[in-house]
Amino acid sequence: MTGLTRFGISIPTKLLRRFDALIARQGYTNRSEALRDLVRDRLVEEEWKAGKGEVVGTVTLVYDHHVRELTQKLTELQHHHHTEILSTLHIHLDEHHCLEVLAVKGKSMEVRRIADQLIGTKGVKHGKLVTTTTGRALA
Numbered sequence: 419m420t421g422l423t424r425f426g427i428s429i430p431t432k433l434l435r436r437f438d439a440l441i442a443r444q445g446y447t448n449r450s451e452a453l454r455d456l457v458r459d460r461l462v463e464e465e466w467k468a469g470k471g472e473v474v475g476t477v478t479l480v481y482d483h484h485v486r487e488l489t490q491k492l493t494e495l496q497h498h499h500h501t502e503i504l505s506t507l508h509i510h511l512d513e514h515h516c517l518e519v520l521a522v523k524g525k526s527m528e529v530r531r532i533a534d535q536l537i538g539t540k541g542v543k544h545g546k547l548v549t550t551t552t553g554r555a556l557a
């Protein structure tokens with residue numbers, strides 16, 4: 419970190435009260451850390467929108483492995499995108515359901531496309547892409 423800057427902001431009292439209540443529920447002990455996290459979150463969002471650099475994320479999938487050819491399709495997709503898919507965690511939830519978490523890295527458009535393909539595969543019951551950052555551009 420390259421030093422801290424203090425600054426004052428004006429904010430409607432009601433809005434600040436709601437913000438304080440929110441961050442208290444989230445376990446923050448002070449506004450500064452909560453505000454820094456909000457700023458970082460927006461910057462990561464912009465990294466994804468800009469599409470220039472490398473981003474990282476995770477794709478979470480829940481599916482029934484008994485659905486015909488589903489496991490095979492998902493495995494094929496993952497092999498096809500082996501450059502972007504870094505690692506996979508597979509958990510057998512019960513007799514039918516599998517939970518899979520994939521760590522992905524690459525250009526945001528490409529990562530999003532791969533996530534959409536995986537999540538959109540017929541038989542996947544739920545899927546979500548969590549967008550995060552390599553951390554290099556954040557203080």
Ligand code: NI
Binds near residue numbers: 483509511515516517
């Ligand atoms: Ni399984």
